[in-house]
Amino acid sequence: MRRLEDDLEKVLLTEEELAIRVRELGAQITEDYRGRDLVLIGILRGALMFLSDLTRAISLPHAFDLVGASSYHGGTASKGFVRISKDVDMNLEGRDALIIEDIYDTGRTFSVIRDLVRVHNPRSIELCAILRKEVPSRTVELDVKYIGFDIPNEFVVGYGLDYEERYRNLRMVGVLKPEIYAKK
Ligand code: IMP
Ligand code: MG
Numbered sequence: 001m002r003r004l005e006d007d008l009e010k011v012l013l014t015e016e017e018l019a020i021r022v023r024e025l026g027a028q029i030t031e032d033y034r035g036r037d038l039v040l041i042g043i044l045r046g047a048l049m050f051l052s053d054l055t056r057a058i059s060l061p062h063a064f065d066l067v068g069a070s071s072y073h074g075g076t077a078s079k080g081f082v083r084i085s086k087d088v089d090m091n092l093e094g095r096d097a098l099i100i101e102d103i104y105d106t107g108r109t110f111s112v113i114r115d116l117v118r119v120h121n122p123r124s125i126e127l128c129a130i131l132r133k134e135v136p137s138r139t140v141e142l143d144v145k146y147i148g149f150d151i152p153n154e155f156v157v158g159y160g161l162d163y164e165e166r167y168r169n170l171r172m173v174g175v176l177k178p179e180i181y182a183k184k
Contacts, residue, residue: 004167008158008174012151015171018130018159021148022050025128026057029098029146037095038062039122041088043069043113045168046102049160050130050148054100064100065090067116069109076155076163076181082112092120102160104129104147107140114142130159131173 005011029038038058042051044066055064068086097117101110110127117125128146135153151173157163158170163180 004170005172007167007176007180009177011172011174012156013149013173018173019053022053022130023057025146025148026054030059033060033062033096038098039090039092039095040064040098040100041117042066042100043109044086046160046162047100049168050102051100063090067113069113071109082108084112084116088117088120092117092122094121094123096124097122098126098128101127101129103131103133104144105133105135107138107142110142110144111140131156
């Protein structure tokens with residue numbers, strides 16, 4: 001039987017490496033937000049796995065909500081605009097919002113979602129991404145407070161990240177074999 005991971009050319013981050021780093025981030029956030037009113041805001045759909053691990057790695061009472069955004073619309077290159085498909089549901093007035101993203105690439109998604117969250121009048125807004133791509137020049141340079149890993153400028157899948165909505169359920173982060181794209 002063909003396994004999902006057989007489509008990978010290489011593994012960049014193993015399940016264990018991701019789990020260790022998420023626990024570290026959770027511990028750091030727990031320290032930083034003691035006595036605050038933390039609300040995690042996960043960006044659908046890519047941040048789902050990271051959000052569900054991170055919320056359980058934070059040992060403070062806190063809430064989470066979800067917003068919907070997409071910029072890729074299939075393929076492996078950003079199309080240059082961000083579509084919002086779901087707003088925040090929770091009342092954020094005076095609370096401490098922490099936006100949770102799968103990957104900080106061009107920065108467009110973070111920037112659009114931060115503007116959206118700002119409209120809800122939180123007391124503070126910070127950004128958190130499990131991955132940051134090392135791109136030569138970023139469209140929007142942002143101060144991302146929490147970063148899991150820096151990765152090379154390659155298209156990756158797994159741990160929530162997709163290629164045409166597949167591979168999100170891979171437990172590791174990796175690069176697909178070139179023939180997977182060639183099949184298109
Ligand atoms: P940005 O708006 O360019 O920073 O990109 C953020 C969004 O693009 C992420 O939420 C992902 O959905 C998608 N994305 C960026 N790089 C990759 C990648 O290497 N693999 C899969 N999706 C990616
Ligand atoms: Mg995506």
